[in-house]
Amino acid sequence: GAVVSQHPSWVICKSGTSVKIECRSLDFQATTMFWYRQFPKQSLMLMATSNEGSKATYEQGVEKDKFLINHASLTLSTLTVTSAHPEDSSFYICSARVPSGGAVQETQYFGPGTRLLVL
Amino acid sequence: AQSVTQLDSHVSVSEGTPVLLRCNYSSSYSPSLFWYVQHPNKGLQLLLKYTSAATLVKGINGFEAEFKKSETSFHLTKPSAHMSDAAEYFCVVSDRSNDYKLSFGAGTTVTVRA
Numbered sequence A: 001g002a003v004v005s006q007h008p009s010w011v012i013c014k015s016g017t018s019v020k021i022e023c024r025s026l027d028f029q030a031t032t033m034f035w036y037r038q039f040p041k042q043s044l045m046l047m048a049t050s051n052e053g054s055k056a057t058y059e060q061g062v063e064k065d066k067f068l069i070n071h072a073s074l075t076l077s078t079l080t081v082t083s084a085h086p087e088d089s090s091f092y093i094c095s096a097r098v099p100s101g102g103a104v105q106e107t108q109y110f111g112p113g114t115r116l117l118v119l
Numbered sequence B: 001a002q003s004v005t006q007l008d009s010h011v012s013v014s015e016g017t018p019v020l021l022r023c024n025y026s027s028s029y030s031p032s033l034f035w036y037v038q039h040p041n042k043g044l045q046l047l048l049k050y051t052s053a054a055t056l057v058k059g060i061n062g063f064e065a066e067f068k069k070s071e072t073s074f075h076l077t078k079p080s081a082h083m084s085d086a087a088e089y090f091c092v093v094s095d096r097s098n099d100y101k102l103s104f105g106a107g108t109t110v111t112v113r114a
Helices: none
Strands: A004-007 A012-013 A019-025 A032-038 A045-050 A067-073 A076-081 A090-097 A109-110 A114-118 B003-006 B010-014 B019-022 B024-026 B033-037 B043-048 B056-058 B064-068 B073-078 B087-094 B106-112
Touching: A004 A045, A004 A090, A012 A045, A019 A032, A019 A090, A019 A114, A045 A067, A067 B043, A076 A090, A076 B010, A090 B056, A109 B043, A114 B024, A114 B056, B003 B087, B010 B064, B019 B106, B024 B033, B033 B064, B033 B073, B043 B056
Parallel strands: A012 A114, B010 B106
Antiparallel strands: A004 A019, A019 A076, A032 A045, A032 A090, A067 A076, A090 A109, A090 A114, B003 B024, B019 B073, B024 B073, B033 B043, B033 B087, B056 B064, B064 B073, B087 B106
């Protein structure tokens, strides 16, 4: 149980185009999902918290107009990188929090990640 | 705010020997602590977690960790390393001070020698 998928697993795009990444919880409903960014040989950096049915909460320094997040259902959150530039190239990982009686400290399960390369 | 320090950026062991990955945490509240493993170009897999129950936590693949509040430590161990254990390991803490968002350590790269 607690499987999270991401699509696509990798994407190459031209500078100036937009790219959408999907994150799905396959066997549970997730009211809260998270989006992280990871640079080579570095740790994960939280970008934003995605809440079903409401606006995402962005971490300090993350441009909300650049990284659009939509959490339209209890099993799907999307991250759209708008007008992508080479500096947006990175490994993007989502996670979903498994609900357990409403407690917020449940475990997060991670997707396999999406590698984005902007040319 | 909570934070995590992984004391070793790189650990190299021989196959069949014990593995020790050290982690110290800082938290003003009762923390939840996790160890995740990441193989190259993959997402993160949960190895084990501590959430205020037993202080000795057993995880998958033979890993275990001990929560020591007096030392603010949560070290990860495995008695016998396998080649497949070569990966990046992250110690992670969360508590209510930050809405239970995860705070990651810098990671420890484990190399296993044949």
